Amino acid sequence: MSYLFEMHYHTPQTSYCGHIPPAEALPKYKEAGYAGVVVTDHFYKEWFDDRGEIPWEEKIDRWLAGYRAAEEAARTLEDFTVILGMELRFTDNINDHLVYGIDEALLKENPELYLMTPAEFRRFADAHGLFFAQAHPFRSVCTPRDPAVLHGVEIYNGNGRHNSHNHKAQAFAEENGLIALSGSDFHEWEDLCMGGTYLRERPDDSKSLARLLFAGGVEGFARGE
Numbered sequence: 270m271s272y273l274f275e276m277h278y279h280t281p282q283t284s285y286c287g288h289i290p291p292a293e294a295l296p297k298y299k300e301a302g303y304a305g306v307v308v309t310d311h312f313y314k315e316w317f318d319d320r321g322e323i324p325w326e327e328k329i330d331r332w333l334a335g336y337r338a339a340e341e342a343a344r345t346l347e348d349f350t351v352i353l354g355m356e357l358r359f360t361d362n363i364n365d366h367l368v369y370g371i372d373e374a375l376l377k378e379n380p381e382l383y384l385m386t387p388a389e390f391r392r393f394a395d396a397h398g399l400f401f402a403q404a405h406p407f408r409s410v411c412t413p414r415d416p417a418v419l420h421g422v423e424i425y426n427g428n429g430r431h432n433s434h435n436h437k438a439q440a441f442a443e444e445n446g447l448i449a450l451s452g453s454d455f456h457e458w459e460d461l462c463m464g465g466t467y468l469r470e471r472p473d474d475s476k477s478l479a480r481l482l483f484a485g486g487v488e489g490f491a492r493g494e
Contacts, residue, residue: 271467271488272304274478277356277367277404277423277452280335283310288457291339295346301462304471305343305350307478308336309367309452313358314383325380333373353475356404359383359390364411367423367450370399370479391418400479402450406441407434413441421448421482427463427493428454448482451490463493 275298279287287310298306310332320328336353343351353373357366360383375397376382385393394401402421406413408431416422422442426433431454442449453464467489472478 271469272471273302273465273467273491274350274352274472275303275306275453275455275462275464276354276450276466277309277426277464278306278339278455279310279356280308280338282338283332283335284456285311285316286456287335289455291335291342291351294455294461295339295342295349295351297461299346299349303462303465304348304468305352306339306455307352307354307369307475308339309354309356310335311358311365312355312368312383314360314381317381317383326377329373329376332376350471350473352472352478354478357383357390359385359387361386362412364406364414365404366414367402367404367421367452368394368399369482370394370397370475372475387414387418394420398476398479400448400482402448404452405431405433405438405454407437408432416441416445416447419445419447421450423452424449425451425464425490425492426454427452428456428460429463430459448487449490450482450487451492453493462491465491467491 281287405426424439451464469486
């Protein structure tokens with residue numbers, strides 16, 4: 270049995286570009302047969318700078334608002350899992366990266382991860398069991414990273430407002446031995462259930478998701494095309 274997870278999901282509580290509250294979106298995912306969603310709100314310097322001069326721990330609490338809203342919404346749904354992830358952007362360009370395996374303590378104890386270089390973050394990820402993948406690497410505003418710093422790549426991004434050139438991303442993954450992912454990049458209703466990744470097991474948190482991905486637990490992809 271496979272479990273379908275939304276791997277790329279944004280909330281309006283945290284991501285400026287998110288528009289649909291989890292309390293409205295998650296029941297629709299459940300109805301469509303998804304086992305859960307991974308909340309991957311944007312994590313980048315400007316967002317945290319906008320919070321002003323408050324302690325880093327409080328900034329993380331504010332950033333977690335979307336994830337916590339999704340957790341609360343999932344309590345009304347039977348057998349539906351919400352997992353914490355993030356969409357990380359460094360300061361060198363506007364490339365985005367999906368990160369799994371994080372928790373609140375790690376984020377509070379390691380401020381400003383976005384100030385690392387991708388190579389530095391890869392070493393950090395390896396030391397902490399994090400899974401590090403590039404999202405939509407072939408959009409016109411993005412450039413594919415050196416595959417040596419990545420564990421995986423989003424080969425299918427279902428957001429119809431952008432041309433992610435998914436066929437190029439799939440070829441990039443295959444050519445470089447990267448673990449492939451599919452996600453809707455959910456922000457608005459038109460993004461609902463437009464992607465997803467079938468997993469061999471149902472992970473119950475971000476750490477178990479990362480372990481499953483490293484162990485070859487991807488069994489297929491949902492593509493809304």
